[in-house]
Amino acid sequence: MSKRLLVLLIVLTATLLSLSLPLAFNAEAGVIPKVIVDEGFADGYPDYMHFDVPPIMENGRTLIPLRALCEQLNYQVFWDSASQKIEISKATRHIVLKIGDPVARVNNLPLPLDLPPREMGGVTFVPLRFVTEVLGKNVYYSADFLDEPTIWVTTFSLLKPEDVIYLEQEDPNFMPDPADESGLSLVMKSNGETPRGIRLGDTLQKVYQTYGMPQNDDIDINGTGTITYWSPFAPHSGFVWSMIFTFDQGILTDVTVWLPN
Known part of the structure; x- marks a missing residue:
């Protein structure tokens, strides 16, 4: 780390x-x-x-x-x-x-x-x-x-400490995002899971039920798009963790975590 x-x-x-x-x-x-x-x-x-x-x-x-x-x-x-x-x-x-x-x-x-x-x-x-x-x-x-x-x-659900403090570059569930040169993002491995037990292939409804209402919800009528949860933050500081779930027709295809910058 x-x-x-x-x-x-x-x-x-x-x-x-x-x-x-x-x-x-x-x-x-x-x-x-x-x-x-x-x-x-x-x-x-x-x-x-x-x-x-x-x-x-x-x-x-x-x-x-x-x-x-x-x-x-x-x-x-x-x-x-x-x-x-x-x-x-x-x-x-x-x-x-x-x-x-x-x-x-x-x-x-x-x-x-x-x-x-x-x-x-x-x-x-x-x-x-x-x-x-x-x-x-x-x-x-x-x-x-x-x-x-x-x-x-x-109105929204913030990430809990246990959702993010475990994250490190050697975590068995996540790896550095190869497309991100900044080194500030991690992606979940194909066999990984979040601390709340969410895995690739889970449904959009399951993620909603597990994490609550997201701050950003960009899901279309076909269940395709992203939802984003944030940790507590200081406005304009860059000190925030975010967890982005990506779906294709209601099925989870990717989880990306952005680290504070």
């Missing part, structure tokens, strides 16, 4: 071991995690959210400004000052919250919250768990990704 790749593996291992996301995590006092909201790559590379009012830490929990987060996720937000209620809507999803009330209503069904919404300085804050319990998004957390606490909020 090259020295450069070894360093990347060590860094990735150390920074991603916490990505199962304890939604009430222990953070250093006064350190506010950076937040990355990823709703897909159609409009360019994902970036950090810039809150007019930053998230706050309280008893080891992160509280996020509700309106800024929801609008980033393309929800409409309406505030009724008389009733202290917030209505959030997008397509067929309608959510009602009330300041101080630990029960939200989602499409008119009650849903308990671990902490009620609260108003501070004219801004409504909700706990990070709200993102998964009410908005239905995936949330990943690392205490020290590239030396700073970071939260990813995404």
Whole structure:
């Protein structure tokens, strides 16, 4: 294994071991995690959210400004000052919250919250768990990704540490891509398999079921094309692993992994 790749593996291992996301995590006092909201790559590379009012830490929990987060996720937000209620809507999803009330209503069904919404300085804050319990998004957390606490909020499934940290040029399942002179890509051998047991010849449906929703989905109606999964990343840094599955009429023909650059 090259020295450069070894360093990347060590860094990735150390920074991603916490990505199962304890939604009430222990953070250093006064350190506010950076937040990355990823709703897909159609409009360019994902970036950090810039809150007019930053998230706050309280008893080891992160509280996020509700309106800024929801609008980033393309929800409409309406505030009724008389009733202290917030209505959030997008397509067929309608959510009602009330300041101080630990029960939200989602499409008119009650849903308990671990902490009620609260108003501070004219801004409504909700706990990070709200993102998964009410908005239905995936949330990943690392205490020290590239030396700073970071939260990813995404519709998509990110690669787990065990999906990528095993990769090295001598791995029995993968080999350097002979068509790539940069040395940054590996291809799965004909008899290889991914850590989750995916092999060439498996179906598109099996990969979807195994890995979840991909960030990039370029499959046509005949089941031909590619889907791509990313690891957690720092925007614009090049520090990201990607795993690309290629299909021909719904059958897996190639798996390529790109290393951080």
